[in-house]
Amino acid sequence: MKLSIKKADARKLDLIVDIICHHFQIEPKELFAISRKRAIIAARQHFHYLARLCTTISLETIGVYSEKYGNPFDHSTVLHSHRQIEKYKSAYKKEREDIEALELIASEALFNNHFDKDFSEYKKDLLEKVNSTISYHSLLKIMRQHLYTLSNV
Numbered sequence: 420m421k422l423s424i425k426k427a428d429a430r431k432l433d434l435i436v437d438i439i440c441h442h443f444q445i446e447p448k449e450l451f452a453i454s455r456k457r458a459i460i461a462a463r464q465h466f467h468y469l470a471r472l473c474t475t476i477s478l479e480t481i482g483v484y485s486e487k488y489g490n491p492f493d494h495s496t497v498l499h500s501h502r503q504i505e506k507y508k509s510a511y512k513k514e515r516e517d518i519e520a521l522e523l524i525a526s527e528a529l530f531n532n533h534f535d536k537d538f539s540e541y542k543k544d545l546l547e548k549v550n551s552t553i554s555y556h557s558l559l560k561i562m563r564q565h566l567y568t569l570s571n572v
Contacts (some may be wrong), residue, residue: 424484428476432484434528435473439466442521451488465521467492467500472527 424432437445443450445464448460470481478494485492507514 424480426500428480429484429487430532431474431476431529433488434532435466435469435525438521438528439469448488451485451490453490464500465518466504467497468504468518469521469525471497471501472522473529488520544545 436450439462440447440450440488443458443465444502445459445462449459450466452459454460467481469486470476471478478497482492482494482572504518
């Protein structure tokens with residue numbers, strides 16, 4: 420039985436692909452290509468991490484989504500990617516800051532159902548919002564609650 424992806428889920432994953440591709444300055448085909456280049460692997464792991472963290476989409480569906488680009492991944496690959504990014508976050512401060520910024524951008528894009536292509540300004544505005552109003556974790560928690568409420572309606 421072939422797993423099908425709902426249009427709403429595909430749209431969410433498309434937004435995350437846009438964010439990752441802008442951040443890592445690669446094309447979507449490169450993101451899902453069979454490649455062992457460190458930069459491509461890192462980008463793909465970030466995609467899997469954000470897809471799992473910022474949505475309620477199953478691991479299997481996240482893996483199957485990449486079939487659109489000719490290279491589906493197994494659910495265990497998505498899980499492994501998530502765990503790797505969690506390790507990076509706990510081990511490296513710079514990596515943690517980048518991942519947290521990407522989490523905020525992804526949550527904001529999913530909440531608004533669009534992604535502003537002016538990536539650097541978008542990221543700067545979000546980080547200023549975090550620094551001037553409330554903590555990163557509080558903002559992310561609020562955004563996730565809104566996202567889950569919207570996805571359960």
